[in-house]
Amino acid sequence: MYKIEETTQLADRVHQIWIRAPHVAHHAQAGQFVIIRIDEQGERIPLTISGVNGDLVRVIFMAVGKTTHHLASLAAGEHVRDVAGPLGRPSEMISGGTCVVIGGGVGVASTPIIAKAAKDAGNHVIGIIGARNAGLLILEDEMRAVCDELFITTDDGSKGTHGFVSDVLKTLLAERKLDLVWVIGPAIMMKVTSGVTQPFGVKTFVSLNPIMVDGSGMCGSCRVIVGGETRFACVDGPEFDAHQVDFNSLMARQRVYTEEEKVALERHQAAHCGCEEGGNHHA
Known part of the structure; x- marks a missing residue:
């Protein structure tokens, strides 16, 4: 378990959290990311490493879907189940x-x-x-x-x-x-x-954020087209030569699960406010 040491809302739906994760903080480099899982049944989400301070690592995210809303609701002193990283190429x-x-x-x-x-x-x-x-x-x-x-x-x-x-x-x-x-x-x-x-x-680099699951290149969910070839953002990136990226393909893949994400968020919000029976819902 990884302890959340500090949380701050930076702007509308934009949140910052500092997590105690020494193994990440001591090896993290610019451009890399972590994969966070809030609990045993939770979704794995990739978040860029935004800062490091001693044993602490910072991530900043916008609460958009079910998991990011859940993450944004956690307070200092609470814990997340997994922080895997640092991942990707610096x-x-x-x-x-x-x-x-x-x-x-x-x-x-x-x-x-x-x-x-x-x-x-x-x-x-x-x-x-x-x-x-x-x-x-x-x-x-x-x-x-x-x-x-x-x-x-x-x-x-x-x-x-x-x-x-x-x-x-x-x-x-x-x-x-x-x-x-x-x-x-x-x-x-x-x-x-x-x-x-x-x-x-x-020379221009962009940091790509396609759908990602395991973060080790095994599942292929984060595949992107760069220079006409298939690359995996988790192990080959996340930074790529911008002039070689097929952005149209990237944007199309980012929209694949839009409806499922909407349903997952609605169920999470309903369960959180007690408007829906049936216990916890997970993405």
Whole structure:
């Protein structure tokens, strides 16, 4: 069992938890993830490692489905059954260059640990973080502390640049030489933003989040198409060359279980409020 040491709600439906998991914290690197199972009958969910502090590992997530709502309801002092990791390949790093770390929405959760790794490797680090509005921005202070420059965008103009992260990236590409870019967020955002760097020939990584089950490459659930070949996000990624990713295939696979996820959440909420008989329901 793994103890939850701290929980914080960062924005609407966006939650941060610090879990005591020494075996993960002592080996975790930027870009890697963990798989969490809340209880013996629970669903296994992959979450990116967002930070490490001693024996503690941080994950940040949006409460969307049954399991993430359940995870968000846990308080400090409670426990989760499993924290498997660190899993996946660490971020590919350069040194002595200019790196841009971009996060959109809850994808910003992954940016501080990557930005810090890039900074520690001797790079000039530019951060770009965006959200629909100022109230949904997360980790601004943390990114400002680790980046040499930080740009903020909001869709509605309530903070920073009125527009998208891709707009700021376009300006930077026109003004200076960039050596490496990371883009992390919703699939459509990663597709559009990474497309901005392609004409400039700038190496760009995206962190993919397909459906995942075992995290060891055995089940094939997390298969993605990269460079025309099937790859497994859990062992070959989760970061891939953005210009080689088949985003249309990725987005189609992410929608496969939409109806089942909706039913599981409805049953969980009904059981939680006592509106439905029959005991516990699991995804």
